[in-house]
Amino acid sequence: LCNLPKEVYQHLACYVPKIYCLGPNLNPQNEDLLAPLLLQSPLEWYLCGEEPSVGLAKLEQNNQPSQLCGHVFKVGEPTYSCRYSCAADPTCVLCMQCFLGSVHKEHRYRMTTSGGGGFCDCGDTEAWKKGPYCQKHEPNISDSSQKDPLANLSDEMIARTYNVFSIILKYAVDMLTWEKEDELPEGLEPPNTSRQTKPLRVQVMHSSVVAHQCFALKALTWLGQIIRYSDALRRILCQVGLQRGPEGENSSLVDTLMLCDSKMWKGARNVYHQLFMSSLLMDTKYKKLFAIQFAKNYERLQSDYVKDDHDREFSVTDLSVQMFTVPSLARMLITEENLMTTIIRTFMDHLRHRDLHGHFQFERYTAQQAFKFRRVQSLIGDLKYVLISRPTEWTDQLREKYLEGFSAFLELLKCMQGMDPVVRQVGQHIEMEPEWEAAFTLQMKLTHIISMMQEWCSSDERVLIEAYKKCLSALTHCHSGFTDGEQPITLSMCGHSVDTIRYCVSQEKVSIHLPLSRLLAGLHALLSKTEVAYRFPELLPLSELSPPMLIEHPLRCLVLCAQVHAGMWRRNGFSLVNQIYYYHNVKCRVEMFDKDLSMLQAGASMMDPNHFLMIMLSRFELYHIFSSADCRKRYNRENANKDVVQQNNTLIEEMLHLVIMIVGERYTAGVGQVECFDEIRREIVHQLCIRPMAHSELVKALPENENKETGMERVIDSVALFKKPGVTGKGLYKLRPESAKMFNLYFHHYSRADQSKAEEAQRKIKRQNGEDSVLPPPVLPRFCPLFASLVNILQCDVLLGILGAVLQWAMEPSGGHWSESMLQRVLHLIGMGLVEEQQHLLSSAEDNDTNFNFTLKISRPGEAPANTPSILALLETLQNAPHLEVHKDMIRWILKVKLIQISLQSHLIGSTVRDKDKAERKRKAEMARLRREKIMAQMSEMQRHFINENKELFQQSLEELDPSTSSTLDSCDSTLFCVGPRRWRAGGSDRRQVVTCILCQEEQEIRIDGKAMVLAAFVQRSTVMSKNRKRPPHNPDKYDPLFMHPDLSFGTHTGSCGHIMHSHCWQRYFEAVQAKEQRRQQRLRVHTSYDVENGEFLCPLCECLSNTVIPLLPLTKTSCRYCNKHTLDFDLQLQWLNITSLQMKALLSAHRKAKAADADGVDDMDGVNDCPPPDGFKLDYTPKNPYSSTIKEMLTTFGTATYKVGLKVHPNEQDPRVPIMCWGSCAYTIQSIERLLVDEEKPLFGSLPCRQDDCLSSLTRFGSACWTVSSHATVQNHFIRLLAALVPDPRVENTPCILDIDMFHLLVSLVLSHPAVFSLDSSGLSADTAQLYFLHLVTVAHIVQILLSSVPEEVQMEQESGGAEREEEEKVCMFYNTLRTHLGSGLREVDSGWHLWCCVKAGILPYLRAAALFFHYLNGAPAPPELHSVGEWEALCGYLCLPSNLLQLFYNNRELMEPVLHGWCSHPGVLQGLQSSVALIRESNHLIELPGDYSALINQASSFTCPKSGGDKSRAPTLCLVCGAMLCSQSYCCQSELEGVDVGACTAHTFACGAGVGIFLRVRESQVLFLAGKTKGCFYAPPYLDDYGETDQGLRRGNPLHLCQERYRKIQKLWRQHSITEEIGHAQEANQTLVGIDWQHL
Secondary structure, eight states, X not given: OTTHHHHHHHHHHHHHHHHHTSSSSOOHHHHHHHIIIIIXXXXXXXXXXXXXXXXXXXXHHXXXXXXXXXXXXXXXXXXXXXXXXXXXXXXXXXXHHHHHTSGGGGSOEEEXXXXXXXXXXXXXXXXXSSOOOOTTTOOOSSOOTTSOGGGGSOHHHHHHHHHHHHHHHHHHHHHHTOOOSSOOOTTOOOTTOOOOSSOOSSOOOOHHHHHHHHHHHHHHHHHHHHGGGOHHHHHHHHHHHHOOOTTOTTOSHHHHHHHTGGGSOHHHHHHHHHHHHHTGGGSHHHHHHHHHHHHHTHHHHHHHHHHOOSOGGGSGGGGHHHHHTSHHHHHHHHHHHOHHHHHHHHHHHHOOOBOTTSOBOOOSOOHHHHHHHHHHHHHHHHHHHHHXXXXXSOOHHHHHHXXXXXXXXXXXXXXXXXXXXXXXXXXXXXXXXXXXXXXXXXXXXXXXXXXXXXXXXXXXXHHHHHHHHHHHHHHHHHHTTOOTTOEEEEEEETTEEEEEEEOOTTTSOBOSOOHHHHHHHHHHHHHHHTTHHHHOGGGSOGGGOOHHHHHHHHHHHHHHHHHHHTTTTGGGHHHHHHHHHHHHSTTTGGGTHHHHHHHHHHHHHTSOHHHHHHHHHHHTTOHHHHHSTTGGGXXXXXXXXXXXXXXXXXXXXXXXXHHHHHHHOOOSBTTBSOOHHHHHHHHXXXXXXXXXXXXXXXXXXXXXXXXXXXXXXXXXXXXXXXXXXXXXXXXXXXXXXXXXXXXOTTOTTOOHHHHHHHHHHHHHHHHHTTOOOOOOOOOOOOBOGGGGGGGGGGGSHHHHHHHHHHHHHTTSOOSSSSOHHHHHHHHHHHHHHHHHHHHHHHHHTTSOOOOOOHHHHHHOOOOTTTOOOOHHHHHHHHTTOGGGGGGHHHHHHHHHHHHHHHHHHTTOOXXXXXXXXHHHHHHHHHHHHHHHHHHHHHHHHHHHHHHHHHHHHHHHHHHHHOHHHHHHHHHTTTOOOSSSTTOOOOOHHHHOOEEEOTTTOOEEEOOTTXXXXXXXXXXXXXXXXXXXXXSOOOOTTTOOOSSOOTTOOSEEEEEEEXXXXXXXXXXXXXXXXXXXXXXXXHHOOSOOSSOGGGTOEEOTTTOOEESEEEEOOOOOOOOOOSOSOOSOOHHHHHHHHHHHHHHHXXXXXXXXXXXXXXXXXXXXXXXXXXXXXXXXXXXXXXXXXXXXHHXXXXXXXXXXXXXXXXHTOOOOTTOTHHHHHHHHHHHHHHXXXXXXXXXXXXXXXXXXXXXXXXXXXXXXXXXXXXXXXXOHHHHHHHHHHHHHHHSOOTTSOOOOOGGGSOHHHHHHHHHHHHHHHHTTBOSSOOHHHHHHHHHHHHHHHHHHHHHHHOOOOXXXXXXXXXXXXXXXXXXXXXXXXXXXXXXGGGSOOOOOHHHHHHHHHHHHHHHHHHHHHHHHHHHOOXXXXXXXXXXXXXXXXXXTTOOSSTTHHHHXXXXXXXXXXXXXXXXXXXXXXXXXXXXXXXXXXOOOOOOSBHHHHHHHHHTOBOTTTTTOBOSSEEEXXXXXXXXXXXXXXXXXXXXXXXXXXXXXXXXXXXXXXXXXXXTTTTEEEEEETTTEEEEEOOSEEOTTSOOOTTSOSOOOOEEOHHHHHHHHHHHHTTOHHHHHHHHHHHOGGGGGSOGGGO
């Protein structure tokens, strides 16, 4: 055994370099295979003494499973913390598996995503007060888990393990901390290496050093894996790691690693931190030993970290959270290692910049200092961890060490007391804004520490008394230094005088940072709360306190705020405004503003109130106004400077407000007799008095404690009602009416804006309820005895003098010499006095000491010689002053309450007065209610009346309009056809359509030869209906779009906002847009929300994104040219088909001739093929174009736009594919709208919004006219090819097989291209007949298509229809068998006719509905009323002029259909298609299913790795909601090139999956992303809401999120309506910041 280390080293020396530097190229696969085989496997053999797989399995079997989970979190993995008080502190988290199996799942919990590192605390009894185990880690009752895990192992095994572990760990530590580049530690020198001795200048490391370092990391990982098999192995590894070496202190391997932490590279640090976490921190015994070592080296580790440049997560100091938050460890480290003092001293050492007085100085704060300061702040975090759980039992040693830490903390606060002082700038504005942020950052970081220190003090009386003394002496020490500007003076007023100092805040230095005073204020309130002040007064230095000293600095601070409000410090710039803002802000106010107020309350409670008020007047620099003998005569303010008067008014208001707060703010435990929940309840009430608020707004407005909790959930339901949100918006809390009586207009946390909003809202509510709109001061809780004397401020002479003076000024209308709000505050103070007196009278019935006599004081006039009137007398006069209309109700309320008081005092407790008053109020309210009801009844009566009158008017107007229509409808036995010879024809009045241009407001009739009118439209490529997203995009130049494949893999959709313009108005408008764009490009280089170069513009009326215009056309006139046989004669159909075939033949040969003639080589063969045209078919006839020139121009415009967008090519109006694209867009748009109606369960007709209605009608009519502006030969050629697909024709090559054509597209293209052929025909056949026959043929083809491809396996449950459809079923069986005879074994046997007929009906319904829409818009036939409701088969077939048994189309016309059917079936593509065909039943596409609980998504995303960067975690995993692909967004690794631009994964995916439009969910952000093209995008609210009806974008709040189906359906509807691009356009117009984002990189 003694040679073991040597042998292992020789083995490693030989093999490691061979494996890890095999050649110039790194080969990780080989390394991963060879390292376990040659290096780890021998170690495992030695360790187990047998085959490793067997040995390790045995170990695992004998091991008792650990109760600790210890799962280490990956980046982005969800973690859960319980928000009941189950956890010991907020750092206790569970992984998803443990959480789902724990009791906390039923509690309120917070869900966050981990930043990586850290582990699951399940099973750690110190981390959880309740529910420490999940079901999986629940300990067995039977096992005595206390026994030593090593007892299960044999001694040899222990020895072997010990040897291996010590050798490998030592090797790894040596290699990782090795500092020489070109030699190896002793024993590892590779046998006979020769290399150059002269080192280069560059730091080149010897390859074998690198190899050994690589293996060292592998070895550590291996150790981490091995110890998982058994707790015993883990314990041995811990022993090896912590065993001291020969050098004594800090010589163990663990210490070596820790102390070299900042010298290692990131990868190495990560590996050994993981090993520490899975070994030392999972073993309670060694966790303690490790914590002690960590604390001993704390200062050195932190200094290394501050100098280091890697983030905290890569530093060993980051492990502090794992130890310091364990309560028992934290206490032990405080008492044994004096940890608290160490942390604070280390912190102080790093902040060296001080001024002459020893305060921190952050001036000229360089970037490097700022960086260092940020790193130093992590120390405060450690201190917070140590203090996070308060001790329940104190030992003397803990007291001693805590107070030592407290003293160190006071030293820190001393350096902050008075830092960053400011002096008022007079004359010119400050030149450089002083640095203020660092000081506030420090204050914010320390806020919770200061609160926690106070909580610790409050849990032990002796500690509290000592801490109070220490804090007081520290404060006194600080005060002894201030002398500048403090000359002693004597103030006297109203017969009282006081000695104080003179100090002008507006001239001397003043600082907003007073943490010592504020800490003392907190401790003073605790003395009262814990009653220590009353039980041990002899131990406290209360008699030695100097109240004027205590209040001096907080008072200066509040005066500074008042002067800033009054605009006296404007020249000090923004830094001061920001400081004042944060001083009052919810993040800082608990330990700043609130404590200053407490300190003034504490000081005032120990002083004569008159003295206190005089000092206050002096600091506010108002003493001279109120102390002069004739102050009530407004001390000839007239001649004073206007600005000064204005400033003084504001200062008086602020001073009165401060008095209101000092007497009225009693909701701090210890100041008033309240619990802590009362305080939160009152905060919530006052927030909700402003307006109803969402949960998140309320949370932001309440201060958080160190656990990030506000305590709101416990009290909110007692004061507010929750209202759930709809499809948009948030859930809101609304104040319960009974809570409004707590409302205090001068609530101390209101900003001025809040105050005015709240006042307005509360007055409005009172008026609505028919009450008096006065807002009296609320009834307040009693003061604690220590603060009881504060109420005397209300009745002291100085205050009454001030109130009297203001009331006297208010006798005359203000010339700017007093202000409304000043008077309002005075009245509020008088009201407070009366309410206070009422409370005293009510309570003094029990104890007869009434020394509070406010009414008496306010009714007493002034002394001679002045004989000023009493306050009451002034009020009596003022209540009739015309200039005080606003304040009348308050004055009346005061006088009324005063009367009640007097009657109370004369012991005739005036219940009678009150009862009378109540009765009177009740009577008035009742009358008001009756009046309201009467008015409502009148209104509803008037509405009914109006509707009834207008009903007749409405019907009249209908009948007057067009007598012809109503008569024609009756004559044709009320069946409406939309197609065929008997179709409904428009009368003249129906055809007339008059519209108004939105740009010039002129009316215009739509006529063939008139000015063109156009609709703004948006054409886009779409895959919304695609059944095959895998199909590769086609090559735009060679692609022939004549036949659409049934999987609709991409189509062209046209939408419109429905706004109509003259074409010339639109052209002018678009030219203006283009010109503006050129100017803009020269000025700014940002995108707009529309891309003018691509022809985009915003509709001038509704700003909807558009990229072309559709011309509006009238209904075409059709003459009835056919013999009046109403029967649908099938012989006619045969005859028609024969004639058409002859016409086609003639056309085809004519076209070929022309082609050949073009090619100049006239072929002799051509003569043979020549077909004479049938009668009346003129091949050389060119029909006249009926349209006016502007309409022609617009037809070309829209056609070219559709072609350009649909094929992604350059516009070319001559291209033969232009008409095809237009027909395709028409068909696709109708199909998508038909699906939309089905999905929303709306009827086929009558439910479309008019913008879609107008769009479809103009699109179909455009389709029937677009052939007129194309080359006629081209369109005729298209028609020949389309017809050949239906009626096979050997002369036309390349016709697709019937399974590869979307039948509705075929129908639309046939009908719309037919006029080009029909125009040559004068033989008397009608176009209507042709339309009908096309419909018949295509329908039969569609039935064949369905039977060939979409008959699923039969279901056993056969439902026999009761003979109703027997005929259909027989026919369909016959037909199916006919197909089988044609195709042989390719088609399987199906017996059930019912089954087949169901398939046919389901499959063909979407096609029939789309056809009905198409012919309705094409021919203008109104829909029968049955189609305005949802059930429809019979009505639909009737409207389309089809038999309801569709198979009659085949059987009644077999001689025509048989050969056609044969032609279809003999196409070679059919048999191939049968094997691989797509099911044709048109199910609507849905967005993907999302899990109900959001954390399932986070979990899925956390295990998603970037597909390109070899297993790295993706930073922004993003889910495509259309196809469910997870993408690695917003990162360079997954960028690809698209059309010459680098784009991110999402943009690239939109082109593959959504034809350029995409809907994504950014999982880590909980945010929906809409993308369109490369430059457009916007964020959209996610469909996941928390219990309060709010989304949590960015996952900042951490409330559990659940899927809201309505909101998800709304997103799905936007997608199905093709409105995503429009939504993005509106979002970008509304929010300009979205335009600047580079969407293509997402």
